[in-house]
Structure formats: structure tokens, C-alpha cells
Amino acid sequence: MLNLKQYTVERPGWEDEVFLELDKIQSGELLEREGVFSFFYENITDPSTTLFLKSSKEVRFFYVDHDDFLYDIMELVPAWNLDVIENVLKINMIFNLQGNVIAIPFNFDLKKEVFRNALIMLGESGKFSITYMSILYGGFVFEKKVDFALPQSIIDTLNTLK
Structure with missing residues (x-):
């Protein structure tokens, strides 16, 4: 069996605070360290880091990479793939960049x-909400938040998890 680590903060509701503050910042703004x-x-x-945060109302996904790569993919609509290996389910955003297939796994x-x-x-909402952040001199810059509709086949699979 594979074992994935989950990041935690021992304070209820902190994810809602993160989402609220993210909704206030503009593209190109540096996230404060504190x-x-x-x-x-x-x-x-x-x-090339992926992660997610789940509040009581929504789940948001994050992809952090160098700005030059993000600028290549941020305006594209990805294809989607779902894969299961042992106990790990992987949702891949798949981009075709000038003939190169690039998968971003969650x-x-x-x-x-x-x-x-x-x-x-995620299955209930059918919406994959992703925030792109770039790395700049050791800091993280908010680039863009995009909502994608997941394919019905992935939604149907996720809805079997109940």
C-alpha cells in the first residue's frame, strides 16, 4: 500500500481564511510569508508542486511552478485523466504544448x-478550481484562478466514493 502525507494545520477553519484572503489579491501580487x-x-x-485545500464548503487545487511554464499553460484548457494505483487515485491535467504532452498530477x-x-x-461540484502560483525569488506570486468543468466520466467515478 502506498502512503501519502497530508499537510495539516491544527486550527479549525484556517482553509476558509486562506480562500478569503486569496480572493482579495490580484494577479501578480506576492503572497506574504506571515x-x-x-x-x-x-x-x-x-x-511543479501540486496540492489542495478543502474547507467546509469547497475544495481548491494549487499548482506552483516557474512563471515561464505557467504562462504557457494558464490560458489552455486541459484534457483530463483519472488513474488508480493501489490505494492512490490520481487526477491528471493534461496539456499539449507544441506537440509535447505534459501531465500535472493531483x-x-x-x-x-x-x-x-x-x-x-469534487465529484459533487464537478468543478476543478485551480490557482496557479509562480515562484519568484523564493516567494510565491498569485497568477490566476481558473475553474474547469470536469468530464462527466470523472464525476461519475468520484461519485462512487460515497
Whole structure:
């Protein structure tokens, strides 16, 4: 069995605070190291990082990479793929960049409640809300938030997790 780590903050409702503050900032703004955004600085160490946060009302996904790559994909509509290996479900955003196929994976441990609950919420909404953030001199810059409609086949699969 594969084992995925889940980042946690021992304070109820902190995800709602992150979402509220993210909704206030503009494209190109640097996320502050202190306060609600410290979570990102504590949990993201490398480019090409994916993660999600789930509040009581929604789940949001994040992709952090270098700005030049983000500018290549942010305006594109991805294809989608769902894959399961043992207890890990993987949702891939698939981009075709000048003939190169690039997959951005989001991994979920089906044995862990926090991952299952995020997938159930995702299946119920059918909306994949992703925030792109670039890395700039050791900081994170909010680039863009995009909502994608998931394919019905993926929604149907996620809805079987209930």
C-alpha cells in the first residue's frame, strides 16, 4: 500500500481564511510569508508542486511552478485523466504544448478520510478550481484562478466514493 502525507494545520477553519484572503489579491501580487499564507511557504519546497485545500464548503487545487511554464499553460484548457494505483487515485491535467504532452498530477490516498472527502466534494461540484502560483525569488506570486468543468466520466467515478 502506498502512503501519502497530508499537510495539516491544527486550527479549525484556517482553509476558509486562506480562500478569503486569496480572493482579495490580484494577479501578480506576492503572497506574504506571515499570516494565512505561511502555509504555502511551509509546505512548498520545489517547482511543479501540486496540492489542495478543502474547507467546509469547497475544495481548491494549487499548482506552483516557474512563471515561464505557467504562462504557457494558464490560458489552455486541459484534457483530463483519472488513474488508480493501489490505494492512490490520481487526477491528471493534461496539456499539449507544441506537440509535447505534459501531465500535472493531483494524488489522493483513498484510505485517508481527508483525501476521500475532498474527492467526494469534487465529484459533487464537478468543478476543478485551480490557482496557479509562480515562484519568484523564493516567494510565491498569485497568477490566476481558473475553474474547469470536469468530464462527466470523472464525476461519475468520484461519485462512487460515497
